[in-house]
Every structure is written in C-alpha cells, then in structure tokens.
Amino acid sequence: MEVTVIRDDGVVGIDGIFRRVDLTALPAGIRAIQWNGSNGHIEYDEAPNTALDNVATFQPFIDLWIAAAPQPPTSSTPAIQPTASQMKAAALVRINAAYKAAVEAQTEGYPEDEVRSWPKQEAEARAWLQDSSAPTPWIDGAAAGRGVSKVELIARIIANAVQFAPVHGQLTGKRQKLCDQICTLGDQPTQQQLDAIQW
Numbered sequence: 519m520e521v522t523v524i525r526d527d528g529v530v531g532i533d534g535i536f537r538r539v540d541l542t543a544l545p546a547g548i549r550a551i552q553w554n555g556s557n558g559h560i561e562y563d564e565a566p567n568t569a570l571d572n573v574a575t576f577q578p579f580i581d582l583w584i585a586a587a588p589q590p591p592t593s594s595t596p597a598i599q600p601t602a603s604q605m606k607a608a609a610l611v612r613i614n615a616a617y618k619a620a621v622e623a624q625t626e627g628y629p630e631d632e633v634r635s636w637p638k639q640e641a642e643a644r645a646w647l648q649d650s651s652a653p654t655p656w657i658d659g660a661a662a663g664r665g666v667s668k669v670e671l672i673a674r675i676i677a678n679a680v681q682f683a684p685v686h687g688q689l690t691g692k693r694q695k696l697c698d699q700i701c702t703l704g705d706q707p708t709q710q711q712l713d714a715i716q717w
Contacts (some may be wrong), residue, residue, distance in 0.1 A: 521558070522608045523551035523579055529598065530583040531608060534709055536600040539582040551576055552611040559615050569618070602706050609700050609712040616717035617693040624685055636679070643675040692717075 522531040525544055529536045550561040551570065558570040573580075600608070625633045638656050645652040646668075654668070661671045699715050700707070 519553075520555055520612075521551065521553040521573055521576070521580060522611065523576065524604065524607070525549055527604060529600070529604070530579050531600060531604075532580065532583055534600075534605075534713075536604065537583050537586040537598050539579060539586050541579065543578065550611065552608070552615050554612060554615055557615070557619055559618060561611075567618075569622070605709055605712055606700060606703070606707060609715065610697055613693060613696045613700070613715070613717060617689060620689050620717070621686065624682065624689075636682075639675045640679045643672045643679075646672060647676075 552558045553573045559567045642654040661668045
C-alpha cells in the first residue's frame with residue numbers, strides 16, 4: 519500500500535486515489551509524508567527529511583481516508599481525483615525516496631554521524647597529500663583514537679572516497695534522469711505515464 523499525505527492540499531492518497539481529509543491532527547512542522555509500501559520519508563517545513571520505516575504512526579490519517587470514501591447509495595460524492603500537479607509531486611517524492619534508500623544501502627553499517635564526516639575526512643586527506651603541513655584535526659584525532667598512523671588512515675580515507683564517489687554519482691545521475699523524465703511529461707501527465715517511470 520502506497521500512502522501520500524500532502525498537508526497544504528489537505529489530501530491523503532492511497533495507491534493513487536486522493537481524498538480530502540482533516541489533517542489538523544498532523545504534527546506541527548510536517549509538510550508531507552510518502553510511503554511506498556516498505557519504507558518512506560517525512561518532509562518538514564524547516565528541517566531535513568527523515569526516514570520512515572513504519573507507517574503505523576500515521577494510521578489515523580489512513581483511517582480518515584477510508585472514512586472519506588463514497589458510501590453509495592446514500593452518498594454521491596466521488597473520490598477526489600488528484601490534480602496533475604499533485605500526481606507529479608507524488609511521483610517526484612517516490613523517486614527521491616527510492617534514491618535515498620539506495621544511497622543509504624551503500625552506507626549501511628556506518629553511523630550517520632560518521633557518514634556526515636566523510637567530506638571533512640576527504641578534504642583533510644587531500645589537503646595533506648598536497649601539503650604535509652596542512653592542518654588535519656579530524657584525521658589526527660581519528661588516527662590517535664584508532665591507534666593507526668596518520669599515513670595509513672589517510673590512505674584508507676582516500677580509498678573509501680574513490681570507491682564511494684562513482685556509486686554515489688551513478689545513483690544521483692539516475693535520480694536526476696528520472697526526475698527529468700517526469701518533468702518532461704508536461705503539465706497534464708496521466709497517472710499511467712507517471713507510474714511507468716520507476717526506480
């Protein structure tokens with residue numbers, strides 16, 4: 519089951535069907551939620567996206583979506599169909615979620631704080647290789663804590679960077695290509711066209 523919640527539009531979509539629901543109970547600061555059936559992410563107004571590994575927290579909004587379904591024969595109100603812009607936004611969210619999952623698979627086993635330090639590690643390592651008098655506070659601390667020489671640690675950092683860079687670049691390029699394909703569909707794409715663009 520794929521779930522999309524878009525606060526500003528006041529809609530919840532499940533498997534491509536959107537209905538207006540009351541989202542006043544949505545926690546403050548959350549702009550959107552995307553769930554692809556196995557994982558997803560939460561978008562915030564003023565904070566980075568966070569991964570979502572369980573949609574149960576947002577089950578009340580799924581229940582509201584179910585309750586908003588037409589109830590024939592007493593109700594003739596049809597399910598609200600998403601606008602073209604909403605469908606495109608949901609498709610872009612889906613591609614970005616798949617990209618995030620693919621990148622995280624490459625860094626699996628590394629703590630998030632360590633992954634965030636990789637650019638700093640590489641920058642210090644490359645600066646030292648060009649000038650051995652360049653300051654390397656991060657590397658100095660890590661080498662001392664790990665009990666290895668500075669030269670050895672720098673070699674490992676560069677090797678890891680060389681290995682990770684092309685993979686990350688390939689994944690990023692794929693994300694950009696798929697997003698470009700979605701954008702080139704124009705202002706009135708069909709759901710079938712959007713669904714055909716898969717990670």
